[in-house]
Amino acid sequence: xARFTPHTDDDIREMLEAVGVEALDDLxxxxxxxxxxxxxxxxxxxxxxxxxxxxxxxxxNVTGLPIFLGAGAYDRITPSAVSSITSRGxxxxxxxxxxxxxxxxxxxxxxxxQSVISELTGLEVSNASVYDGSNAVAESALxxxxxxxxDPKVAVSAGLNARYxxxxxxxxxxxxxxxxxxxxxxxxxxxxxxxxFVQSPNxxxxxxxxxxxxxxxxxxxxxxxxxxxxxxLAVLEAPGKLGADIAVGETQPLGMPLVFGGPYAGYxxxxxxxxxxxxxxxxxxxxxxxxxxxxxxxLRAREQDIRRARANSNICTNQALTALAATVYAxxxxxxxxxxxxxxxxxxxxxLAEKLGEAGFALRYPDAPFLWEFAVELPDAKKxxxxxxxxxxxxGLDLGDGAMLVAVTEKRTREELxxxxxxxxxxx
Amino acid sequence: xxxxxxxxxxxxxxxxRVEDGVATVGITEHAQEELGDxxxxxxxxxGASFSAGDTFGTIESVKAVSDLYAPVGGExxxxxxxxxxxxxxxxxxxxxEGWIIRMQVSExxxxxxxxxxxxxxxxxxx
Numbered sequence: 001x002a003r004f005t006p007h008t009d010d011d012i013r014e015m016l017e018a019v020g021v022e023a024l025d026d027l028x029x030x031x032x033x034x035x036x037x038x039x040x041x042x043x044x045x046x047x048x049x050x051x052x053x054x055x056x057x058x059x060x061n062v063t064g065l066p067i068f069l070g071a072g073a074y075d076r077i078t079p080s081a082v083s084s085i086t087s088r089g090x091x092x093x094x095x096x097x098x099x100x101x102x103x104x105x106x107x108x109x110x111x112x113x114q115s116v117i118s119e120l121t122g123l124e125v126s127n128a129s130v131y132d133g134s135n136a137v138a139e140s141a142l143x144x145x146x147x148x149x150x151d152p153k154v155a156v157s158a159g160l161n162a163r164y165x166x167x168x169x170x171x172x173x174x175x176x177x178x179x180x181x182x183x184x185x186x187x188x189x190x191x192x193x194x195x196x197f198v199q200s201p202n203x204x205x206x207x208x209x210x211x212x213x214x215x216x217x218x219x220x221x222x223x224x225x226x227x228x229x230x231x232x233l234a235v236l237e238a239p240g241k242l243g244a245d246i247a248v249g250e251t252q253p254l255g256m257p258l259v260f261g262g263p264y265a266g267y268x269x270x271x272x273x274x275x276x277x278x279x280x281x282x283x284x285x286x287x288x289x290x291x292x293x294x295x296x297x298x299l300r301a302r303e304q305d306i307r308r309a310r311a312n313s314n315i316c317t318n319q320a321l322t323a324l325a326a327t328v329y330a331x332x333x334x335x336x337x338x339x340x341x342x343x344x345x346x347x348x349x350x351x352l353a354e355k356l357g358e359a360g361f362a363l364r365y366p367d368a369p370f371l372w373e374f375a376v377e378l379p380d381a382k383k384x385x386x387x388x389x390x391x392x393x394x395x396g397l398d399l400g401d402g403a404m405l406v407a408v409t410e411k412r413t414r415e416e417l418x419x420x421x422x423x424x425x426x427x428x
Numbered sequence: 429x430x431x432x433x434x435x436x437x438x439x440x441x442x443x444x445r446v447e448d449g450v451a452t453v454g455i456t457e458h459a460q461e462e463l464g465d466x467x468x469x470x471x472x473x474x475g476a477s478f479s480a481g482d483t484f485g486t487i488e489s490v491k492a493v494s495d496l497y498a499p500v501g502g503e504x505x506x507x508x509x510x511x512x513x514x515x516x517x518x519x520x521x522x523x524x525e526g527w528i529i530r531m532q533v534s535e536x537x538x539x540x541x542x543x544x545x546x547x548x549x550x551x552x553x554x
Contacts (some may be wrong), residue, residue, distance in 0.1 A: 301468070301493040310486070
């Protein structure tokens, strides 16, 4: 049987008549008239010429430099196995797995991603991923409002990634600011907020007290949302075990290259009892009619494709490919590998901080317990970054107020770290 | 098709039984059959008030989500919490164990049908 049955001329005539037009072209009368003439474009290139032109453009990019810029996305080692699997056609170009009978592999991959996140966060359920960390943070803010039945209003501090906070505000959520001095002071949480955010490690790289934040939130009847780098969760206690109701974050550090800011994948996890308020897609494990293990998209009434007006969010998709990258990375490294990545990052960052200290550059928050990111006081961060780039190094984030936010990952070598200190000391 | 006498029926397929001013509400045999396996019932809070025709909750099956409409107006005095653990009661015993809410009636229903009228309505609809 033909897979595609086109309309016959009679079908077309009948439809045109029913609609009340003479010819097919009449249906496009409202559209701008077809352009007659020629566009001012250069002559067509052959495949070889086109590739040559693109290669020349790409050649102007500077790549392979050591990167000390973090602030939400980190230059980590991406094992070849990750792209080897994500570039498989079955994953690279597959569509949404709405038909479980032909998408078992894809669905199982999503289920494994959810399982990894669940394990790292210590929370029973996770969704199939959302666009990125900022999306996850904003969605969780709305989630706290739905769950507490309060107006969406959340307490944050300067410890929350500045761009995540912007997105929360874009979503129309009211934000109140808590005092911050390297870590956040959760003692004065207003009693009408629906949620309290605690990012750990925070924007300035320091570990925050998720337990204290959760207690402060619960004391006023609000929910605690922990925002955590998944690599950090290999060495920090799981937020779910410290009282967080929801955990969200960015999975880019799990095997995704920086690629100018995306595509990444955000994660969202929560307690089973909150599952119906979790936005986004969820893959579930079940049995088919013959009792065999099978995977499906489940709890779809939360999403727009079943219940548009009462959906939890406008999102009814996930970042399947990048989430798969995160899953492959996590599975390849395992708990021990992740701990190693974290451990290396911590010791290298502390080495750098020490060397910078010896060269006369103090930490902005000397008492804050940082992992692999810290703010160092520099008289002229802009000048320092220019000098660093000259020397073939991408410096940290110029905080614009006499300090630079520096991130050190497992990828950095002692030579790179020493060169960083030398160049900065010379420049400023 | 079971359509018990002594109950009144809404065209949106809810049934209602009023005793001493308290109305018990559920969905009909026909409705549960159309819906398929019920997996979740979103219940209102006790004390919530609804006018006749208002949406008081939703019922979710494996294939669809439907709104539940109050056949009469009043205040919710009891909800069938058991449905949180065994939503399938709605399929298995829609007129008994599968009841959904009880309301203190303050407003009469409009256009409610008797068992016979509902049966006829189903024939015409189908």
